[in-house]
Amino acid sequence: GEDVEQSLFLSVREGDSSVINCTYTDSSSTYLYWYKQEPGAGLQLLTYIFSNMDMKQDQRLTVLLNKKDKHLSLRIADTQTGDSAIYFCAESKSGGYNKLIFGAGTRLAVHP
Amino acid sequence: NAGVTQTPKFQVLKTGQSMTLQCAQDMNHEYMSWYRQDPGMGLRLIHYSVGAGITDQGEVPNGYNVSRSTTEDFPLRLLSAAPSQTSVYFCASSHGQGTGGNSPLHFGNGTRLTVT
Numbered sequence: 230g231e232d233v234e235q236s237l238f239l240s241v242r243e244g245d246s247s248v249i250n251c252t253y254t255d256s257s258s259t260y261l262y263w264y265k266q267e268p269g270a271g272l273q274l275l276t277y278i279f280s281n282m283d284m285k286q287d288q289r290l291t292v293l294l295n296k297k298d299k300h301l302s303l304r305i306a307d308t309q310t311g312d313s314a315i316y317f318c319a320e321s322k323s324g325g326y327n328k329l330i331f332g333a334g335t336r337l338a339v340h341p
Numbered sequence: 342n343a344g345v346t347q348t349p350k351f352q353v354l355k356t357g358q359s360m361t362l363q364c365a366q367d368m369n370h371e372y373m374s375w376y377r378q379d380p381g382m383g384l385r386l387i388h389y390s391v392g393a394g395i396t397d398q399g400e401v402p403n404g405y406n407v408s409r410s411t412t413e414d415f416p417l418r419l420l421s422a423a424p425s426q427t428s429v430y431f432c433a434s435s436h437g438q439g440t441g442g443n444s445p446l447h448f449g450n451g452t453r454l455t456v457t
Binding site: 269270 | 376445
């Protein structure tokens with residue numbers, strides 16, 4: 230999706246923190262999402278943030294939102310091999326109904 | 342509770358052939374949608390439906406038809422397959438308006454389609 234941009238690859242060592250970044254273009258987006266895709270599977274919702282929030286923490290996951298710069302990040306603390314997957318950032322367009330616009334996905338590789 | 346079920350998992354078509362990708366959900370979700378996933382391009386919305394009898398176009402609708410005769414089923418039809426339609430297709434559903442995490446999109450496991 231040209232409206233949402235992410236870097237394509239990230240490699241981290243097991244136990245380190247991972248930070249996946251995303252930029253979006255629609256300032257009217259109500260919600261911003263992070264989805265995880267494991268090999269051969271569909272996407273699963275990891276977490277989301279409402280546009281009037283700056284930060285959301287959920288166990289090992291921290292989402293930061295900078296509305297001024299239209300920048301979203303996902304931090305995974307203590308990254309494990311099971312975190313290896315493709316992570317998609319998505320924004321909801323106006324009009325509701327989950328008409329999500331996805332980024333191209335960041336492939337996270339966790340190595341020992 | 343099966344969630345969102347897509348069939349087939351894999352399909353190979355020749356150019357010009359037609360086929361239907363099946364999608365069914367058992368969660369009584371009003372909203373259903375089809376995405377295609379291509380390398381380096383993320384997921385792009387093909388068609389969506391906000392309820393039985395109602396469908397609308399997404400970003401990339403050309404070459405695809407949909408119908409929604411029941412709440413549960415949302416088939417995607419390729420009338421005359423082209424190599425550009427080689428992709429992985431995902432069906433997704435949710436309750437109502439999709440208010441953040443309260444009614445997120447639930448995805449099927451995808452159909453990998455190759456058109457030769």
